[in-house]
Amino acid sequence: MTKSAHFIPFKVSYSTGNYAKLYLREMGIDTRVKLSTTFHLQTDRQAERPIQTLEDMLRACVINFKDNWDDDLSLIEFTYNNNYPSIIGMTPFVALYARRCRSHIGCFEVGEISLIGPELVHEAMEKVWLIRKGVMRFGKKGKLSLRYVGSYHILRHSSKVAYELDLPNDLASVHPAFHVSL
Structure with missing residues (x-):
């Protein structure tokens, strides 16, 4: 299978029926719903590893983003579904949809400038340059840049x-x- 995952935030007080309704509302597809959590073996154990990975990624987001981790859940899902597990030899997104996932980050490619307008791309690239300029230290970036x-x-x-x-x-x-x- 594709090993892709969809991460949907919910309240702890939800019942199983509410989980299923939320899943069907968010996903909008006709599939069987097998809800599971880590270390509860009601499913075929394939959900255990993605849930543990999600927990690790959420811990990192809570450390970095503090209170608004749920706003970044879509970025976590994007990251998870675009990693390259060796078991299937491709990203889960490619396995599921037979094409690469297009992110908003890659919108600066030459062919896409005409789609979103050169002014918007130029403005965004200026912002990226300003951020990069702030990160650069004396013309070199990274930990190993000169301190003296x-x-x-x-x-x-x-x-x-x-x-x-x-x-x-x-x-x-x-x-x-x-x-x-x-």
């Missing part, structure tokens, strides 16, 4: 614990005043 940039001429001693430095133009976005510990 170089020695610079001291312009003035602004306080007991701060100095103002003469920075080059490529560091124009950095404030020129530094604490003595740096």
